[in-house]
Amino acid sequence: MKISKTEVDAAKPGLADAFLWDTELKGFGLKITPAGSKVYIYQYRVAEPKKAARTAAKRYTIGKHGDPFTPAMAREKAKELAGKVAAGVDPREEEIEKAAAKRKAIELAEEKARLEDELTFEKLTALWLHEYEHEKERRPSSVRLARLVVQNHLRPFLRGKPFPHIDRSDLQRVLDAIPVERRGIRRAVFTYASVLFGWATKRGDIPDNPLSQMAKPTAPRARDRVLDDRELALIWQASTTLGRPFGPFFRLLILTAQRRSEVAEMRWQELDRSAATLTIPAERVKNRKAHIVPLSPLAIAELDAVAGVEGAEEPRWPTVGVVLTTTGTTGISGFTKAKRALDAVVADCSEGKALPDWRVHDIRRTVATGFQRLGVRFEVTEAVLNHISGSKAGVAGIYQRHDWALEKRDALNAWARHIEELLETSGRSEILRLEGAGA
Template sequence: MATIRISKASVDAAMPLASGDVILWDDRIAGFGLKVTPAGLKVYIYRYRVAKPGQAAQTAPRKYTIGRHGDLTPDQARKRAQELAAMVAQGVDPRQQELDARAAREATVTLVEEQARVQRDLAFSRIAKLWLEHYKNDMARRASSVAMATLIVNRYLMPALGDTPLPHVGRSQLQPVIDSIPSHKRGIRRAVFAYSSVLWGWAMRRGYIDANPILAMEKPPAPAARERVLTDNELTRVYQAAETLHPIWAAFFKLLVLTGQRRSEVAGIMWEELDSATATWTIPAGRAKNAKAHLVPLAPVAVWLLDAQAGGATWPQRGYILTTTGRTPVSGISKAKAALDTVMSNEGPQVDAWRLHDIRRTVATGLQRLGVRFEVTEAVLNHVSGSKGGVAGVYQRHDWANEKRSALEAWAGHVERLMTGITDTNVVRMEGGR
């Protein structure tokens, strides 16, 4: 194999052959050479065999391209060949090192791109928005459940997590969110925990995360069961105070008392849910908490309240009954309750703290005290528990319609008696009671 001293003169003099590459080897540095292609391209190369210390050299030589002539001078190429020779002498494979470095660079670029994707596409703010849209579009969801989910995301989760990538959110980020809620608000703590579990479970099923961290967290204790029942005197004051409010709110609070239905169901009552001929109100499954349509017989005083809202005995065919806009159900229930409490405190002794749901419990308790059968009370409240749960719920198909009417009319009679001044006792047996 002929060798020459690779220099500017020898490189300039090197001529291509039409039959193939011409390779000129340096006479000083073994493996250092110049390759001339048939097209006249001149490239500096280095050929070598690598062996680790104490081992025989590799039998198959490897080639390393140093660079093109023009981009490098012969002296620069020689210097690089010397560096490569030193690496080989130490058992380092220059070509493999270059490949490893390239792979490392590509891995770094991939990692950076993946981190950017996670930061952009999997930010909590974005995933939470997608989940809420999915949650709202689920036809089985009640409006109150959607409202609670939205509240929890916007008021509790978003301020704490913001654009943090969802895969980076774990127990150490979620637990402080729950701990920051005052301990006496057990209900909202429990709700944040429950809705967060639903959100993260949905994200896991979509492949956004690998695990649901909520599953490894301790569930907050449930709120203590409430037992507050309004006395007849308190119920009288609630009913009378309601009469001082705007007619819409007066009707709202009175219908709560007369029907025993949930506040969201009463607030969203619509004319198309009513049948004036039979004096009944059918709460559709989509608005009922247990997703079961519910027939509520209307006592004469309740019908009178609805007549007042309609402006006469002929009821509209459709639309919200309790509304200030005509397009949406009445809102601002908490403010209305506060106004009611203010009236009550201004017109008599202080009433112990109470909630609107206590009215529903009061109706249930009042029906029992009037002698109404437990099954009928459950039917009035649209409860799927107790007498309507389990096997009994499968085979017991009686709808208690007549019994519910008798019960609610007896209860309305009790309320009317209270309004006429019978407030000295908490137990009054009404006509029609059992």
């Protein structure tokens, strides 16, 4: 019979599924379930000319009667399906493909939302910097350099970009923007970026580290710049015009031979005036080994001045807080600006002639060279610099437990006396030389 509302309403459920087939449109039918549900269907076979056997019949569920289909609406849908079958299209397979495409679109949309929300460069690097700062008690100088690399070099090129979309070409542009002659910065950017993307790889945020297939920038040439006595005296004298905290900072670098960050981040609780020592804790030392630095009388005088107790009968230093600070809570930074100001004063003192290119770290090398000229043993120089190399490396480092405490103090006291002599003679435009001088 032709399926109409009258026949559909009259159809009664039985013990099993029952079917009414339309006499006008082949394959169009109504299924009545034992529960009384009435569903319009379309039964068909897809032609496959290459196969001799007939393909199995398939059924496509059009929808329930009355929700939303009427018989007329269901018939129109069945005609549409018949047209597709005639054209060789399988309606069920098409429906499956559409459903799969819809699911894929939803997945892509969700992934895009996740990328834009969780894995953007800004959000993920902020998380990494926070973890990096608290991982294994990183040195403050290392944390500062990591932040500098992110903010000054990576962010301008990668801002807003999801991590999974950052590739080698993006990172190569970052490196290309740094002048080739700035080898140290190029290498530092590559190193910290590699740590960052390696961390993201281990988290599963990206499949692999894009820097692993990139060539590491050439390391900068080892510097051998050593300040001569005249230059050292000029730097000391120029530092007196800078005031606190940078004036004492440069002078304490000269007197202690310690690293820039170790002096800049020095705290009063690390200092003992009665014992005349600075104890740098392991978390602030490059090799992660606490380091005791004897303080010469000249270094103590500098710290007395910083503490504001010079000339006191019983001078006492503060017991907490940062020694050299502009904020009251953190160690000093802005070394480039401070050195530029120092160089300007040096040039004024030298009739406009600036010192040949030098860096703050050259002071440390200068002290080590000065020790050699003063006849200080190599092992003692290594101990003052807190180097684990040379005489302290390998088997010797395992069995040699002498800390050279007395020898370190003698060396730094001799170096301080040499500085005092330089300052005395520099007033007469004569710089004391150490050739042939004893310890």
